[in-house]
Structure formats: C-alpha cells, structure tokens
Amino acid sequence: MAISCTIYFVMEIFADVFSVQSIPLLEAAFTRRTLILVLSFVWLRKCEQPVSGLATVKNLLISRALTGYISLMCFIYCIQRLPLSQAIVLSFTTPIMASVVARIILHEKYKIADVGGLVCSFFGVLFIYRQMLTTQDKNGGKNTSVRGSSYIFAVLAGLLSSITGGISYCLTKAGSKASDQPLLTVFSFGLLASPASGVCLFAVEEFVFPNLYSFSVMLVLGVLAFFAEVFLARGLQLEKTGKVANVIYMEAALSQLWGIGSSRIALSLGRIIGCVLILISVSCTMYIGPDKDTA
Template identity: 55%
Template sequence: MASSSPETRIADDHLALELTVRDLDSPVLDAAASTTTVSSSDEIIPLLNQNQRPRINIFSASYTRRKPREQVIKVTESEISPVTQFASWVWSGSRYSGLLCMAFSSVLYLIMEIVSDTFSVQPIPLFETAFMRCTIILILSYFWLRRTGQPVFGPVHARKLLVSRALVGYLSLFSFIFSIQMLPLSQAIVLSFLNPVMASIAVRVVLHEKLKISDIGGLACSFFGVLFIFGPALSVQVGSEGRNENLKGNHHIYAFLLGLFSSITGGITYCLIKAAAKASEQPVLTVLSFGLVACPAAAICMLSFENFVLPAFETLISMIILGLLAFCAEVLLARGLQLERISKAANILYIEVVLSQLWIVSTGKAQSSSLFSRLLGCLLILVSVSYTVYLGPAKDNE
C-alpha cells in the first residue's frame, strides 16, 4: 500500500501526469507499466513515426492503382494509328479544319473523275449512275448514324432544314443531269463551277452572312481562272454549234438556262447544308436526308426517261467505288460548310480544277495550243485559294 500512495498523491495533485508517473520500487506497477508502454507504443508508432512507413495502408493502395491506369492510357494512345489521328485532326483538331475538309472533298471529287475516266468500261445512263451513287450514300450514312448512336431523322427543330436541303439538292442534280446531256461538256463544267459564286450570293440572303470584299475578289479570281482554262474549248464548241442539231435555235438557250438554274439551286443547297448541319450538329444527317429523297426520285427518272442497262462486273465495281468516294466527299463537304464561312469554304472547291488540269497536263492529254491558258488559269486559282487560306479562319471562323 505504501508503494501506491505517492502515485495516488501525485495523481491527485497533477492529474495530467497520471500516466507517466510511477513508483520505480514497485515490481507490479513496473510490469504493468512496461506492458502498457509496449502495447501503446505498438499502436502509436505507426501513426507517429513518419520514417517507417507501413507496408499497406490507404495511401499506398491508391498509389499502386495509379500506375497501371497511366500505363493503360499510354498503351491506348500508342495503339491509335497515325491515319486515325490525322483524320481526327482534319475533322475537328485544327482551326483550319473547315478549309481542310473542303480541300479533301475536292481531292476526292478529283479521284472520282480519274476513276471514272480510267476504269469506265461500259456506258451507263446518267440517272442510273445517280441512282446507284445515291443508294450507296444512303446506306453508308444510315449505318454511320446508327453506329454513332445519333437519331436517324435528326432533331425536330432541324427537320425542315434537312427536308429543304434534300429537295433543293436533288432539284439541282436533276437539272444538271439534263443540262449536261444537252450542253457541250466544257460549258456544263463552267456552269457547274458557278456554284461557289452563287452560294456566296445566296448566303447573304438566306443566312445573312457578311460578304467581304476579299471574299468577292477571291471568288472572282478563281472563276476567271476557270474561264482561262476552259476558254479555248468554249470557243471551239461555240464555233461548231451550228453543226450540232441538239444545240440549234432555242435548244441551246433552254439548256444554258437549265444549267444556270442548276448552279443557282446548287448555291442555295450549300447554304441549306450549312444551316442544317449547324442546327442538327451532325453533318452526316444532311447526306442522309439527300439520299432519302434522291434515291426514289432518281429511280423514277431512270425508269421514265432512260432504258435500264445491266452493268458488267467491272463496271459494277467501279460504280461501287465511286459511290464510296462520293459519300466521303459529301460528308467532308458538309463538315467544311458547317465549320467555315461559305464564301471562304466555297472558294477552296476550285482546287479540284487545278488538280484536274495538272493531271491532264502530266498525262499528256492537254493540247499544246491551250497549255499557256491552262497554266495561267491554274495560277490565278492557286493565288486566290492561297490568299483565302492566308486570311483564313483565325478571324472569320464561326
């Protein structure tokens, strides 16, 4: 009892020191204190000793899970092919994406022209060709939307624009097919390249988009380049017009007006594509809506105005390839119009003329008498397009 009295007295006087004061002469208390010290040290040391970190705790567990996640991300990024990265960059990864989409759309149209000239082994009526191409476009755009989980008919507020785009677009295609059958090829081509000019005029009325002097100058320069390129062919065909029965009298005037109508409706179509793509936030919907209208309409015209021709195997493969290229070109065109101002995006389409002429010159198909005018026209178009890219989307991109 005597051994515990100092501890009790000290505990009464200094209550805060009760756990640390003990009698050194008491073996019982010494054993109890040593046991308490060992047990308390085992519980306190992991929390107090920072130099000896425990093997497993919540911090080490979370740290070990972070490294595999970073490794998975790095492996996933390394597995993406350069082609996929480049396509993603062209689609939306650059501030020049709108102009790039228009440029690649023009390149695809050029490839279609080369494929059509090189691998065409059987003449196919134009409406039958249009029906085949529109069918492929419809199927591919449908599967695109289903794969990405997008609504097939688009949002409700954009359906009027989609329907208008489809109707006006097919009206332009319908009139162009008739005009190209009645007009000389060079005249039909020149009228078709009025589409960008008409689009820049129509966008001021339809979408109230401002048309700058630089845009007007660029489009005028590009179109004058087209006239320089096809000018000699136009003069030759106009001189031989009297010998062509299809172009006598009023037939040529009607065909010219029909081609001009195709250009005007084509320009309006560009405006509707831009409006519908921005409203629906999905440019593929504009391609699908066109296919929904163009397929049955082309089938009706094919059965009404032409005789159906069963294509051979090689011709069928060529038509399928052209349909695939047309789908990609239409999607890129819609994406470019969605991202960029029409006056700038439409001017990029003249790259197709330059590339086509360079291809003709490289293959030796160009006549030496018209070589200078071809090169001069290509130079005018390149200057105009380069100036458009130089001004570019940094200031005008919406």
C-alpha cells in the first residue's frame, strides 16, 4: 500500500517535470483507464486466470467497477468546478469514508488509536492546504467564480465522489479476498471505466490529439497508474481498510515535501506541521498500528 502511494507521488513528479500540452481531464482519464484495462487483461491471460472472474464474485466486481466509475466522474466534475485546494481536501475525505463504510459493511473493528491516526492525517491535510483555502478567493484562484447553487452542487459532487470512493475501496477488498486475485478488481474497473469515459469524452469535450511527446508521457503515467492500482488492491486484500486508508495520506505529505524541496512551493509552518502530522500518523499505522486482517 505504501508502494501504491509512492507510485502516485512519482506520477505527480513525472507529470510536473515532463510537462505536456493541455489535455482535457476526461481524455486523460480515458487514456489511463484504457491502459489499465489492456495491461490487466494481458496480465490475467499470462497468469491463466479467468477474465470473466469467478461466478461467486461477479456481483462484487460489477459493484466495485460502478462505484469506482461514479467516484471518478464526480471527482472530475468537482475539480473542474471548484478551486484546486478545495477539490483536493474533499478527495482526501475518501479514506475516512472508506473506514466508516468498512466498519458498517465489513464489520472491521478499530481501536481508538486507529481512529486517531486517520483524524491526525486529515488534520495534516488541512494544515497543508489551510493557507490556500483561505487566500485563494482573494487571489482569484481557479474556478472561484463558481458560487451559489453551482458551488453547492460541486461540493455535493465531491462528497459523493468521496462516499462512492470509500465504498469502492471496501468492494475492492471484498472482491480481492473472495477471488484471491486482486487484479480482477482492477480489470473490472477498467472494463467499465474505459468505454464509459470514452463516451463522456466525445459527448461533452473536444478531443485534443496529443503530439508524440505528450502521448509518450501519458503512456508512462498510465503504466504507473496500473501498478499503483494493483498494489492498492493487494494492500486492501491483506490489511484492514483503515490501515490502508491512513497510508494513502502519505501521498499528500510527499508531494508537499517535493514541492518545497524543488522550490515550487513556498516553505511555511502550516505545511511543515501538516507533513509531520501525516508522517507520524502513517509511521505509527505501519509499525505499531492495527494487526493484519486475517479474517
């Protein structure tokens, strides 16, 4: 699971260093999900696994794919309508939602330390983005013109993305444990998300034909996203959802440390406190946190 967060962090660095032409979000999502679909299909065939999945877990795989796709589309809508900092903070409520849903549906038991770790990590995210949240409107940040009912609708879309994302994590865990093959959950998601994203892309956005350089970068990012999805599914298969959810916050801390180290982000006390809170919380989760879920 830590490897998954690290890969997403590397993807952010790669996308930042090797800047590409402006590509619509739906087009980027379509390209990435198509690569995930193709790579997971090839991997399953190489391992001689049934591509259709086991009959006993088909409903789980379909539900996982559907909730994952709804979460993806709601997040894309949210990030297009809200200031970037607000959309990111809303997306980081997903680990909390995943833990709550796992407690209700999967009957996972959490200690006070587990809950405290999640809360500590989320407060770390708030510390990191606190200055951006309070000053973006004054500085004319992205999408700050969205107000009234449109703003509320975008926030609700972000919350829906968080809730369905949390449910998707739990369904990924359940499907991986039932089939003993986490890659099936990755394949099922790509099988739905790829064609659906393609339909939405050509229906609501203008397709931008990428040049060779941009397309190469998109391919690399797609491959990295595939391995991140596989490691995340494997982590959910082996560990409690709350433990995996907390480790996800490490991506926020690593991205901030990279930005500060590369002088892209100004050093501030709030960012340092946020990163320290997340790193301490994740370290405690990994080394003295809950035991492995062997149920």
